[in-house]
Amino acid sequence: MGERFYITTPIYYPSDNLHLGHAYTTVAADALARYYRQRGYETWFLTGTDEHGQRIERRAAEAGKTPKEFVDGIVAGIRELWRELHISCDDFIRTSEPRHEKVVQAIFTRLYEQGDIYKSEYVGWYCTPCETFWLESKLKEGRLCPDCGRPVELTREESYKFRLSKYEDQLLRYIEEHPDFIQPESRRNEMTNFIKQGLEDLAVTRTTVKWGIPVPFDPKHTIYVWLDALSNYISALGYGTEDDTLFRKFWPADVHLMGKEIVRFHAIIWPIILLALGLPLPKKVFGHGWLLYGKAGEKMSKSRGNVVDPRELIRRYGVDAVRYYLLREVPFGADGTYTEEQLILRTNVDLANDLGNLLSRTTQMINKFAGGRVPAPVPAVDDGILQAAVAEALAGMTAAMDRLEISDALASLWKAVARANKYIDEQAPWALARDPAQADRLATVLYNLAEAQRILAVALTPFLVETPEKIWDQLGLDPTGVRTQPWEEAVAWGGLPPGTAIRRGAPLFPRNPMPGSRRTGPAPAANR
Numbered sequence: 001m002g003e004r005f006y007i008t009t010p011i012y013y014p015s016d017n018l019h020l021g022h023a024y025t026t027v028a029a030d031a032l033a034r035y036y037r038q039r040g041y042e043t044w045f046l047t048g049t050d051e052h053g054q055r056i057e058r059r060a061a062e063a064g065k066t067p068k069e070f071v072d073g074i075v076a077g078i079r080e081l082w083r084e085l086h087i088s089c090d091d092f093i094r095t096s097e098p099r100h101e102k103v104v105q106a107i108f109t110r111l112y113e114q115g116d117i118y119k120s121e122y123v124g125w126y127c128t129p130c131e132t133f134w135l136e137s138k139l140k141e142g143r144l145c146p147d148c149g150r151p152v153e154l155t156r157e158e159s160y161k162f163r164l165s166k167y168e169d170q171l172l173r174y175i176e177e178h179p180d181f182i183q184p185e186s187r188r189n190e191m192t193n194f195i196k197q198g199l200e201d202l203a204v205t206r207t208t209v210k211w212g213i214p215v216p217f218d219p220k221h222t223i224y225v226w227l228d229a230l231s232n233y234i235s236a237l238g239y240g241t242e243d244d245t246l247f248r249k250f251w252p253a254d255v256h257l258m259g260k261e262i263v264r265f266h267a268i269i270w271p272i273i274l275l276a277l278g279l280p281l282p283k284k285v286f287g288h289g290w291l292l293y294g295k296a297g298e299k300m301s302k303s304r305g306n307v308v309d310p311r312e313l314i315r316r317y318g319v320d321a322v323r324y325y326l327l328r329e330v331p332f333g334a335d336g337t338y339t340e341e342q343l344i345l346r347t348n349v350d351l352a353n354d355l356g357n358l359l360s361r362t363t364q365m366i367n368k369f370a371g372g373r374v375p376a377p378v379p380a381v382d383d384g385i386l387q388a389a390v391a392e393a394l395a396g397m398t399a400a401m402d403r404l405e406i407s408d409a410l411a412s413l414w415k416a417v418a419r420a421n422k423y424i425d426e427q428a429p430w431a432l433a434r435d436p437a438q439a440d441r442l443a444t445v446l447y448n449l450a451e452a453q454r455i456l457a458v459a460l461t462p463f464l465v466e467t468p469e470k471i472w473d474q475l476g477l478d479p480t481g482v483r484t485q486p487w488e489e490a491v492a493w494g495g496l497p498p499g500t501a502i503r504r505g506a507p508l509f510p511r512n513p514m515p516g517s518r519r520t521g522p523a524p525a526a527n528r
């Protein structure tokens with residue numbers, strides 16, 4: 001096809017163990033990367049860690065370690081979490097790596113030489129946990145950080161500044177001419193209003209923080225975290241280095257994905273850095289909502305002490321239940337409140353009852369009424385109902401994915417799952433089996449059910465990492481094919497060879513008891 005797709009997550013602060021809110025961004029990016037890969041795009045999926053700055057410096061000192069020792073341990077844990085969630089990133093960039101540092105230094109030098117960075121003085125209020133400078137006028141009462149509510153510190157120091165103001169009009173024009181650039185729309189409006197109030201030049205170095213990339217021609221300054229951090233999206237591609245093959249292939253990014261609180265940096269500072277470097281801007285900056293926690297609906301975050309450990313949930317419910325929950329529960333873009341009850345309900349209803357039961361009923365009937373082999377359909381008696389339902393579900397899914405509406409994409413697939421369950425009830429294969437004159441209908445109905453699930457398993461591969469393989473395996477197919485067969489061929493109706501010996505296995509998902517009760521959610525579809 002020759003088309004390419006480059007998607008990034010933010011790079012994570014390795015100051016603590018990551019929680020479910022962090023996993024949310026990465027799992028969503030993973031689903032999009034897997035989707036484009038499956039559709040035949042040459043795909044590059046980047047994630048990593050944002051390791052410099054005062055916060056890490058302090059945390060390391062508290063732990064009695066050097067910053068590098070401190071972050072190494074945490075980064076290993078982050079990589080392990082991504083492995084447990086089956087995050088399919090193509091690269092993992094650490095801002096402490098020499099390959100990143102030298103690109104940032106080159107960018108800084110170039111911006112300085114062309115006059116976009118100049119030496120000045122910085123006076124302002126700094127929130128260490130957020131790594132953000134604030135104007136006095138933006139502070140909350142009591143000199144508190146407007147984002148996290150913690151006290152800020154007054155800082156005054158020599159600092160290099162980046163001329164954001166110079167590019168204000170150019171950026172506004174770009175945003176107006178490219179309505180898809182900042183999404184969802186509410187965030188675009190926020191950003192244009194913010195820019196229209198006027199941009200102040202940004203302090204991009206500090207002399208009081210040692211844990212950072214030194215300014216090459218003035219090493220008492222270290223480069224301030226956002227200029228350092230944002231550059232990862234191109235340093236990881238080898239921008240400005242001898243081997244910039246990846247950069248030439250994948251830049252500009254198709255999607256920078258992030259939580260809404262950091263859209264400002266990605267939609268204003270980052271594009272201005274790129275404009276100053278004469279580089280094309282990313283096609284889309286998408287700010288998703290927050291995972292909230294508890295009755296008060298607070299953002300899940302370490303500082304609020306309300307974090308949920310994704311590792312624990314994976315151990316309890318399995319990786320696909322956790323991924324499904326994150327991707328399905330909240331319309332992508334909006335905030336949503338996490339509860340374990342809702343995760344269990346989604347698992348019991350959507351996964352165990354709807355999807356799991358469909359496969360279990362189908363394989364049971366193929367064993368009972370067709371000797372364990374997928375029967376050959378008879379076109380003359382085919383109603384075409386499931387073929388149409390699957391085609392509609394796929395069309396809905398792909399349209400939703402193109403709009404980054406991941407939850408809607410799953411909802412669309414579940415319409416076909418529901419239709420197939422209803423099909424069993426309507427067609428009543430057990431009744432057809434009692435009437436020899438209905439042998440062709442019975443064969444066709446069973447084929448349609450198995451074939452619908454073969455295709456749905458392919459469509460589920462971006463979201464779920466174990467279940468599609470299990471479905472293909474139970475249908476008697478080579479499970480590796482569910483991800484490797486080219487999309488168009490894999491989703492074409494009729495691909496399941498009649499005569500395939502099925503391998504009925506364990507239920508796809510066990511039903512979980514609700515915490516504190518023995519109830520397991522609604523009764524399975526078969527008993528309703």
Ligand code: MSP
Pocket residue numbers: 009010011012013020021022024025050229230231257258259260261262289290291292299300301
């Ligand atoms: N290091 C910066 C990003 C620099 S990108 C050049 C950063 N790191 S972070 O670790 O604090 O956040 C990483 C991602 O996790 C962000 O997209 C953030 O929005 C997301 N989330 C952190 N808590 C979250 C929730 N409770 N809910 C959803 N996403 C949240 O910011």
